[in-house]
Amino acid sequence: MPFIDDLAFLLAFLAVISCGLMGGLFFAFSNFVMQALARLSPEAGIAAMQAINRTVLNRIFLGTFLGTTAACALLTLYAFVHWEVSGTFFLLLGSLLYLAGNFGVTLFCNVPRNNALAKLDAGNPDSSVPWRIYLDEWTRWNHVRTGTALAASAMLMIGLFLMLAMD
Incomplete structure (x- = not known):
């Protein structure tokens, strides 16, 4: 296996683990x-939830979340450039699932809801209606992130198996 394929394999291996973790x-x-x-x-x-949203912004979570995003972005590029390598279709599919279903959904769906929640006064009785809406919408989008992260992990794992089988 050429050096670039070895690097892609290692990157995909780490992405499998981190997608599963996420x-x-x-x-x-x-x-x-x-x-x-x-x-x-x-x-x-x-x-x-306001406390959770403040606490989650730490080096370990952000490093894992953004590191997985970077790994999947690099694997996407690798797949397009090295399409002939066995398993690249699954590396591409897994990477795109994570990028769209986790990074994209987080950026465009969950974070805006978290930002709106941060502005709520927990002690104000008028906050109960936005809170119920938040719970429903945020959780619905979180289900998407759950499914796409696990599906991404599975697709990346298939890609790894195919890369090994052809080596």
Whole structure:
């Protein structure tokens, strides 16, 4: 396997792991975190989610989330340039799933909702209606992120297997 293919293999291997990690994180939010927050009073739920949104902006999460985005962007370029390499279709598909379904959805759907939530006064009774809307919409988009991250991990893994099979 040429050096560039070896690098792509390593990058795809790391992307498989990090897409799975992100999918697990999003799954936890979809499966129980948001449901638990919905059971709290609006005041407590808003305050808790505001705290989560501030806390998640840390080096580990951002490094994993943005590092996975960068890996998938590089794998997309690799796939277009090295289309003849076995497995590149799946590397491309997995990468595009992550880029659109995780980075894109986060940027255009979840983050704007988080920014709007940050402006809510948790103690104001009028915040309960926007909070309920937030819970519904944010969670719906988070389901998309969960599915696409896990599907991306699976597609990237198939691409890796095919790369190994042809080596």
